[in-house]
Amino acid sequence: MVERAFELLDNKQTTRVENIYLSPVASYTCKDWLAQEKDILFKKYPxxxxxxxxxxxxxxxxxxxxxxxxxxxxxxxxxxxxxxxxxxxxxxxxxxxxxxxxxxxxxxxxxxxxxxxxxxxxxxxxxxxxxxxxxxxxxxxxxxxxxxxxxxxxxxxxxxxFDIDAQLGGLNNGFVEDLQSYQFENYHPYAQRRLHCKMNWKLMLDTFLEAYHFAPLHATTVGPLLHHNLCLLDTYGQNLREAVIRKSIDKQRDQPKESWDIVPDSALVYLLFPNSGLVMQRDHVELWRSYPLDGKPNECIVQMDYYIPEPAETASAKDHWERNMDLAVRTVLEEDIPGVEGIQRGLSSGAISHSTFGRNEPALIHFQREVAKAIGRD
Ligand code: FES
Ligand SMILES: [Fe+2]
Missing domain, CATH: 2.102.10.10 (Rieske [2Fe-2S] iron-sulphur domain)
Known part of the structure; x- marks a missing residue:
């Protein structure tokens, strides 16, 4: 992954799919669409x-x-x-x-x-x-x-x-291997936030699925730390792994290839279909889950759980995690969510008939298509 990241950086590229994707607004506004998602994705899936x-x-x-x-x-x-x-x-x-x-x-x-x-x-x-x-x-x-x-x-x-490995795209693939390698069984819950958001449940996950908004929307928070409009994408059945790259990755260029490691210089987003996003952030992991509300395509409940590898026992550890949490919370709560609630108001207004996903937003396209396919609307 580090090698792929350097290749894209050197060629001023990002992962692009062949075509743009027109995502119907109904997917975010229609009550029948939501009812199908609830019946299928939130009843029959693990x-x-x-x-x-x-x-x-x-x-x-x-x-x-x-x-x-x-x-x-x-x-x-x-x-x-x-x-x-x-x-x-x-x-x-x-x-x-x-x-x-x-x-x-x-x-x-x-x-x-x-x-x-x-x-x-x-x-x-x-x-x-x-x-x-x-x-x-x-x-x-x-x-x-x-x-x-x-x-x-x-x-x-x-x-x-259900067979969870089949749902995760099969055994012995990079997705399952990654999840296994983190050894989450040794982590500790640190904090939790619950939010009632004025947006479709999918929009909350969409916000993690492209790097095209980093520079404009996150200009004063995480924008300066991350490469704008650069992502790596791998799909595993209905799931996906997307890596966005920290500018700090450059320091690995001088190190032997055997020691290259994507984790410290990226944020790795694992979409566990249908409604969970795990974000591996170097030394901790955030779990973002999104749930629709009955009959309300424009509202959702979002739960964020923040897990850390060691219990936070000392004052300096607590201080470290508080500052870390603060950046995550400020970025998502003060920038992503208000931005996405604005999208929902726009879509609900009837002004446009579809969203246009660019070739540079492949993770977004994968997620939307997999939801649409799962409910028979692709
Ligand atoms: S003991 Fe549970 S409802 Fe009566
Ligand atoms: Fe964001």
Whole structure:
């Protein structure tokens, strides 16, 4: 990748595809389009719901309501991870809220039915009032879940088993190898931000998928650190890896080729189809997830999780990460998001019928086409 970056730099090039792509505005504004995306992408696909380090110990749990299906993740006594509908078998109450560590089991706040960490129903208070109700048949309803590469994926429909490696484009490809090499299982959650944005859910991911906006939009933040309009792209099935290049890469020219390393002098964006973007930023990783809201093509929930390789214990470590976070947050929250919310208002106004993606925006084109294909609208 370093070699490819130097080649492009030396020839004043970027990765270009053959043709421009006209992306219909309906993809960002149409309620039927969104309904299909919700039914297919947010119901039938494996979605990245957490890093393993979000639930390191027995009894750790985490909930997610963003797909429209209430999801509950729990780590059990064997160290395995379980996913359930966060729905009590008595009368359907929400079993757990937020995240935390349960001591001995999961007790419903409504009438105190209690389940163990594998979802088995253990306690029914006043059980004589439930004749014929067999505890063995009233465990929590499981959702398909896979934990691999320090990450956890759930499909929000019972019975829809999945093969995560197939979804990531197959084993032994650069994508899976990269994810494995970072050893995210050893990372630590540092911070989290949740935002309600006035934009289509895809626009949030679009903002990471081209380097053409760096110089104008990020003139005073990350613009000066990055090569403008330069990206490397590799696609893996519906997913992609895009590298944008830091100007600091030049110092590697003097070093032997065997020691070249793309990670310190780039930002690597991994789009995990459909709705997650991992951004590897040298010494930490940001996970950006975007979720549509029912019936609202022009709104989304964005969650950013910031993971670091060592726990931030000392004052100087905390200071380092705060400053780092501040740059990420300022760039995205104060520049990208307002810019993209402006795009959404423009698209919603009906002024234009399509967006024009340039040959120099190949990652954007790949993502849009894969979404359109997945819902049968390519
Ligand atoms: S709804 Fe959970 S115990 Fe009644
Ligand atoms: Fe940006």
């Amino acid at each position: 979605l990245l719901v957490a890093f393993s380090c979000d639930l390191p110990r027995v009894g750790d749990f985490l909930t997610n309501d963003d797909t429209g299906v209430p999801i509950l993740l729990v780590r059990d006594r064997t160290g395995g991870i379980n996913a359930f509908y966060n729905t009590c078998r008595h009368r359907g109450a929400q079993l757990a809220k937020g995240c935390g560590r349960a001591q001995s089991g999961l007790t419903c706040p409504y009438h105190a039915w209690t389940y163990d960490f594998t979802g088995a129903l253990k306690i029914v208070p006043d059980q004589v009032s439930f004749p014929g109700v067999d505890k063995a048949e009233h465990g929590l309803i499981k959702l398909p879940v896979i934990e691999k590469y320090g990450m956890i994926w759930v499909c929000p429909t019972a019975g829809e088993d």
